[in-house]
Amino acid sequence: xxxxxxxxxxxxxxxxxxxxxxxxxxxxxxxxxxxxxxxxxxxxxxxxxxxxxxxxxxxxxxxxxxxxxxxxxxxxxxxxxxxxxxxxxxxxxxxxxxxxxxxxxxxxxxxxxxxx
Amino acid sequence: xxxxxxxxxxxxxxxxxxxxxxxxxxxxxxxxxxxxxxxxxxxxxxxxxxxxxxxxxxxxxxxxxxxxxxxxxxxxxxxxxxxxxxxxxxxxxxxxxxxxxxxxxxxxxxxxxxxxxxxxxxxxxxxxxxxxxxxxxxxxxxxxxxxxxxxx
Numbered sequence: 001x002x003x004x005x006x007x008x009x010x011x012x013x014x015x016x017x018x019x020x021x022x023x024x025x026x027x028x029x030x031x032x033x034x035x036x037x038x039x040x041x042x043x044x045x046x047x048x049x050x051x052x053x054x055x056x057x058x059x060x061x062x063x064x065x066x067x068x069x070x071x072x073x074x075x076x077x078x079x080x081x082x083x084x085x086x087x088x089x090x091x092x093x094x095x096x097x098x099x100x101x102x103x104x105x106x107x108x109x110x111x112x113x114x115x116x
Numbered sequence: 117x118x119x120x121x122x123x124x125x126x127x128x129x130x131x132x133x134x135x136x137x138x139x140x141x142x143x144x145x146x147x148x149x150x151x152x153x154x155x156x157x158x159x160x161x162x163x164x165x166x167x168x169x170x171x172x173x174x175x176x177x178x179x180x181x182x183x184x185x186x187x188x189x190x191x192x193x194x195x196x197x198x199x200x201x202x203x204x205x206x207x208x209x210x211x212x213x214x215x216x217x218x219x220x221x222x223x224x225x226x227x228x229x230x231x232x233x234x235x236x237x238x239x240x241x242x243x244x245x246x247x248x249x250x251x252x253x254x255x256x257x258x259x260x261x262x263x264x265x266x267x268x
Contacts (some may be wrong), residue, residue, distance in 0.1 A: 049150055058229040066155040070192040070235035078229040095264035
């Protein structure tokens with residue numbers, strides 16, 4: 001579940017009645033081809049397979065990923081229509097079956113554009 | 117620093133090649149349509165074929181694909197895609213020179229704009245491809261990115 005101490009980041013910014021959403025997740029996204037520099041042992045493949053993007057509980061986008069997405073994945077996208085207080089939640093599962101999530105709310109449109 | 121970077125790149129490339137054949141993925145839960153055939157394909161053509169289900173793919177300039185002309189570090193390359201094709205349902209990203217070129221497939225609903233940004237790994241200099249599915253047809257565009265240090 002998402003929590004206040006999450007290592008993952010989400011920014012939801014209102015833009016013309018919609019919202020720009022940016023997420024930055026903490027995940028190693030191991031390809032399975034790297035070797036540990038000390039032991040020489042191959043680091044097993046470990047990557048986010050599936051990620052879901054929800055607006056007020058409704059799925060608006062989903063994605064399937066390979067290990068070819070970058071370390072600590074970043075995604076930005078735009079939800080067409082939102083209201084202040086709406087909740088954007090992103091949750092994902094990796095190939096080890098570990099799930100996590102992050103969520104943010106649509107603020108009033110006074111905020112400065114910012115970076116995740 | 118230069119030398120270290122170079123050695124790292126060489127090693128990474130060797131590892132990419134070494135393990136390119138190892139298909140270690142397990143089948144997914146019933147709910148997921150994780151596109152195993154596409155993600156395990158080892159050439160760009162095979163990956164595109166798997167993603168489109170063999171349907172023809174037209175070049176389209178109605179897909180705007182932005183990526184840097186030169187990427188210092190292939191481990192993280194920013195890519196922006198905007199599809200101007202009506203009825204866009206999915207956007208897939210591929211990188212020609214990766215051991216496994218298919219990287220992701222985003223499935224969109226009409227509640228989101230047909231545009232997204234993400235960061236990918238690139239194994240070497242080559243084309244980044246965006247594949248768009250709209251009304252059951254497939255369209256693609258590509259851009260060449262020169263990668264100084266491969267990131268697979």
